[in-house]
Ligand SMILES: Nc1ncnc2c1ncn2[C@@H]1O[C@H](COP(=O)(O)OP(=O)(O)OP(=O)(O)O)[C@@H](O)[C@H]1O
């Protein structure tokens with residue numbers, strides 16, 4: 001099933017990425033449709049972060065074609081890059097918060113650059129974002145070095161969502177969060193998608209997120225997407241890695257616990 | 260992209276009906292804030308406020324928050340306020356923003372300017388003491404580690420020390436030679452220019468020889484090393500501190516002073532005298548060359564005169580100072596590195612402090628040595 005051009009937010013075709021002798025992504029193709037939440041699963045070190053970073057243009061590709069919102073990133077001018085910066089939000093696996101700015105300033109940074117609003121409103125909006133990701137307003141004055149691992153994740157999420165972007169790229173947003181917070185995160189993402197049609201490209205190992213928020217799930221193995229579709233399709237997949245991912249010991253214990 | 264946002268208002272008796280129309284998103288951030296300014300809305304006699312949402316084309320957090328804020332302000336005035344005709348797909352976001360900004364963040368009290376100024380002066384003064392203690396602390400820790408290493412030489416990290424010697428010694432050599440060569444030349448040129456007025460050009464050799472061997476050789480090289488290698492030490496240790504690498508080392512049962520600092524300081528202590536020696540030679544060479552090309556003094560005369568006026572003592576005075584300079588630079592650089600906190604800014608700050616402090620202390624130490632050598636007649 002080939003989605004038509006305007007429905008596709010991100011299209012990756014025949015992508016090859018490697019470092020030295022190591023080929024990490026090997027002729028990989030993947031489409032992310034507009035307004036969908038796509039979950040990407042794969043083994044640790046399998047190249048999920050590399051795929052994400054290649055899509056957003058941080059890692060050079062050897063071959064292939066990547067289009068985001070109908071535009072090829074390499075052909076983008078400086079002007080286009082600025083508009084991309086406004087239309088997408090990115091949560092890096094390690095947070096990548098600006099260490100010399102406070103939490104509130106981190107969230108305000110993209111807003112300050114792109115929105116023409118007064119300072120009090122800027123403060124209110126930043127606090128609103130922080131509370132939406134489950135932080136307390138008092139955390140706004142802390143510096144990144146003073147945060148716990150899960151708090152870092154939440155601030156990074158608040159910063160990624162600061163401009164209410166069209167697309168967000170999330171690298172393991174719920175790792176390091178307690179299950180309640182992870183559930184709140186799922187609700188937030190769903191709400192935003194419902195309100196303004198957010199497209200989400202999400203690397204995750206959180207089986208609950210995969211089941212509850214993801215419209216489709218893509219499985220990455222051996223540098224390729226070996227299965228993609230609604231979670232039910234993946235559960236029915238015959239691919240050995242996908243099978244062991246969803247029906248391994250831990251997944252089974254989980255299923256027992258749930259039922 | 261939707262059409263421009265509009266907020267139209269109609270008054271029906273005690274009821275104010277507002278209708279939000281168009282695209283309430285960050286794209287129109289400049290318009291939106293003015294639209295919903297609560298102070299421009301009519302207030303008198305209004306008991307109820309209703310915001311009609313049916314014709315909102317797009318909504319994001321900014322728009323939702325502004326509308327929510329409007330509702331809150333109305334309620335604060337004792338009016339009844341509510342959304343009407345809220346499309347189902349906006350309900351989630353409106354509910355989300357309904358929860359936020361309920362409590363103002365406890366802002367940190369801002370002190371009076373004057374008091375803040377005095378406060379920072381006081382803190383800076385108190386810091387002098389902590390700095391001194393940090394220096395002595397590091398010196399003590401280093402001595403302890405050296406004592407331990409002397410008892411069990413196998414624990415010494417030779418590979419690391421050699422690696423750092425290569426970095427701070429061998430790789431620094433070209434730039435040190437160049438700089439000292441130029442300095443030697445400049446001193447000679449200035450000497451010739453001014454001394455020739457009295458016909459005393461030959462004394463240029465005295466000046467170059469004594470200045471270079473006693474003072475400038477070691478001083479220039481130390482300052483260069485502080486800027487080049489001391490700053491690198493601080494930045495390395497600081498970023499290791501930032502990424503909790505030093506904590507990791509400590510919890511694995513290693514002593515960071517032994518693993519990281521001793522090899523670095525020792526490398527400096529070995530390299531700096533060598534650099535000083537080569538630097539002084541380059542400076543003499545530069546001086547000789549300028550004396551020949553600019554002052555017309557043949558190299559043989561220069562060397563002969565140098566032999567006459569320079570004794571080994573001058574050379575010794577310069578060389579004795581070198582390892583102490585290295586020790587000061589190394590200890591300052593490493594202890595500043597360990598003081599780095601979590602932010603990139605503090606890394607920059609500590610690196611600057613490290614260079615400034617070590618250059619300052621190098622010069623102070625040089626002065627102390629000058630008094631010392633003068634009093635023992637060297
Ligand atoms: N900058 C880099 N230079 C060289 N190799 C790299 C680089 N970045 C990633 N790799 C390699 O690419 C492979 C894929 O790494 P990647 O970070 O994409 O894994 P991942 O799927 O995100 O794993 P995880 O779930 O643990 O985050 C790994 O073998 C990694 O060593």
Ligand SMILES: [Mg+2]
Pocket residue numbers: 048049050093171
């Ligand atoms: Mg990763």
